[in-house]
Amino acid sequence: MSDGAGKAHLPELLRSGREAVLDRWLEVVLEGVRGRITERELKAELTELYALIERAVAGGDEEAGRELRAALAEISRSRARQGFSPSETAVSVFAVKQALLEQVSATADMQAYAEFIEFSSWVDDLGLVTFETYASAREQVIADQMEQLLELSTPVVKLWDGILGVPLVGTLDSARTQVVMETLLERLVETGAQFAVIDITGVPAVDTEVAQHLLKTVMAARLMGTDCVISGVRPQIAQTIVALGIEFGDIATKASLADALAYALECSGIQVTGRTEA
Amino acid sequence: MTAQDVELPIVSNEDVVRVRQLVRAVAAEAGMSLVDQTKIVTAASELARNTFVHGGGGSARVESVVNARGRAGVRLVVTDNGPGIPDIDKALTEGWTSGSGLGLGLPGARRLADEFELDTKAGEGTTVTVTKWIR
Ligand SMILES: Nc1ncnc2c1ncn2[C@@H]1O[C@H](COP(=O)(O)OP(=O)(O)OP(=O)(O)O)[C@@H](O)[C@H]1O
Ligand SMILES: [Mg+2]
Numbered sequence: 001m002s003d004g005a006g007k008a009h010l011p012e013l014l015r016s017g018r019e020a021v022l023d024r025w026l027e028v029v030l031e032g033v034r035g036r037i038t039e040r041e042l043k044a045e046l047t048e049l050y051a052l053i054e055r056a057v058a059g060g061d062e063e064a065g066r067e068l069r070a071a072l073a074e075i076s077r078s079r080a081r082q083g084f085s086p087s088e089t090a091v092s093v094f095a096v097k098q099a100l101l102e103q104v105s106a107t108a109d110m111q112a113y114a115e116f117i118e119f120s121s122w123v124d125d126l127g128l129v130t131f132e133t134y135a136s137a138r139e140q141v142i143a144d145q146m147e148q149l150l151e152l153s154t155p156v157v158k159l160w161d162g163i164l165g166v167p168l169v170g171t172l173d174s175a176r177t178q179v180v181m182e183t184l185l186e187r188l189v190e191t192g193a194q195f196a197v198i199d200i201t202g203v204p205a206v207d208t209e210v211a212q213h214l215l216k217t218v219m220a221a222r223l224m225g226t227d228c229v230i231s232g233v234r235p236q237i238a239q240t241i242v243a244l245g246i247e248f249g250d251i252a253t254k255a256s257l258a259d260a261l262a263y264a265l266e267c268s269g270i271q272v273t274g275r276t277e278a
Numbered sequence: 279m280t281a282q283d284v285e286l287p288i289v290s291n292e293d294v295v296r297v298r299q300l301v302r303a304v305a306a307e308a309g310m311s312l313v314d315q316t317k318i319v320t321a322a323s324e325l326a327r328n329t330f331v332h333g334g335g336g337s338a339r340v341e342s343v344v345n346a347r348g349r350a351g352v353r354l355v356v357t358d359n360g361p362g363i364p365d366i367d368k369a370l371t372e373g374w375t376s377g378s379g380l381g382l383g384l385p386g387a388r389r390l391a392d393e394f395e396l397d398t399k400a401g402e403g404t405t406v407t408v409t410k411w412i413r
Contacts, residue, residue: 244386
């Protein structure tokens with residue numbers, strides 16, 4: 001940072017005003033994070049950053065610059081995961097300018113002012129580092145959530161001995177069908193179930209793509225000796241399937257999950273009767 | 279004639295879902311019955327996917343319309359600048375597909391809608407317009 005023409009004033013100001021600048025910095029940042037991170041944690045973070053800033057500004061210490069960037073990236077990543085907004089994250093860095101400027105103004109030192117301008121644009125660059133890390137960390141969080149959702153939304157549950165249930169919810173695209181099919185087939189191997197009830201109550205529309213995926217899943221299960229029943233075929237879905245001309249062939253379809261279960265029980269020779277009072 | 283026009287690009291599978299959701303929203307807003315909503319949504323799904331799969335991508339416009347006799351409805355216009363459909367009769371035949379589909383999408387969309395218009399030219403592109411009136 002120092003330009004060699006005389007001794008730079010800013011490093012000295014950062015050192016002598018350390019306590020005041022840090023306190024003010026902490027104060028500004030705390031306002032924005034409101035309780036989502038403790039004052040003690042934040043103070044530890046900022047103190048570490050401040051020490052690195054001091055070293056970097058003093059000059060001749062390239063290692064400090066690298067460490068500073070790494071520390072900032074780490075903080076941005078954890079902020080992104082904690083659900084802070086990108087501006088809240090960047091403010092943590094930018095606030096150091098405000099805190100330091102107040103010190104510079106107090107001294108009315110013209111050279112310090114001049115150096116502050118350079119310092120300011122240097123901090124802006126650091127702010128961009130936080131932004132970039134924040135954005136990629138957020139993308140990672142979203143990608144993880146999507147994956148979880150994909151798995152979460154395709155559970156295979158046991159309805160009865162030898163009868164599995166596969167409730168489908170939402171849009172059935174190729175990726176999801178693949179997951180459904182794999183999960184179902186795996187469970188069929190594990191359990192040796194004879195029946196699987198695929199429930200489409202939560203699927204808003206059945207078009208040719210969804211139908212094709214369903215048919216493939218049923219065929220694959222059949223090859224493994226399991227019969228599938230498709231349930232949750234509501235009136236509007238039934239009418240659309242007919243209008244599209246989709247043939248489910250000899251695959252059993254039922255209006256409700258209860259009907260499908262009753263059907264599967266009956267085919268397995270299990271009788272469910274109410275208790276009759278004598 | 280139109281209350282609100284919305285145009286969506288169709289360049290990915292997610293866009294097909296978005297078109298479907300928009301048609302659902304406009305149809306529900308217009309007061310269409312659940313059965314008819316499902317029909318026009320399914321038709322939209324077929325046409326949007328054809329645009330994406332066969333037409334190399336394009337766009338969809340969804341509008342709520344009113345005819346001369348004051349009847350309200352929902353109209354969907356799906357357009358692409360793809361290869362076009364060389365033989366319309368074949369394409370509208372149930373079970374005919376140039377790919378690995380069921381070959382039911384296009385004839386199905388025609389049956390699901392009240393009005394169906396197919397405008398295509400080999401090498402220039404395809405535009406399909408479907409309308410569903412509120413009963
Ligand atoms: N927008 C388009 N551009 C070019 N060709 C098209 C377009 N839409 C349909 N086609 C042609 O018409 C054929 C029939 O379409 P249709 O939607 O009925 O069947 P599909 O898409 O092949 O299968 P699916 O039953 O899954 O929809 C397609 O295979 C394709 O060759
Ligand atoms: Mg199709």
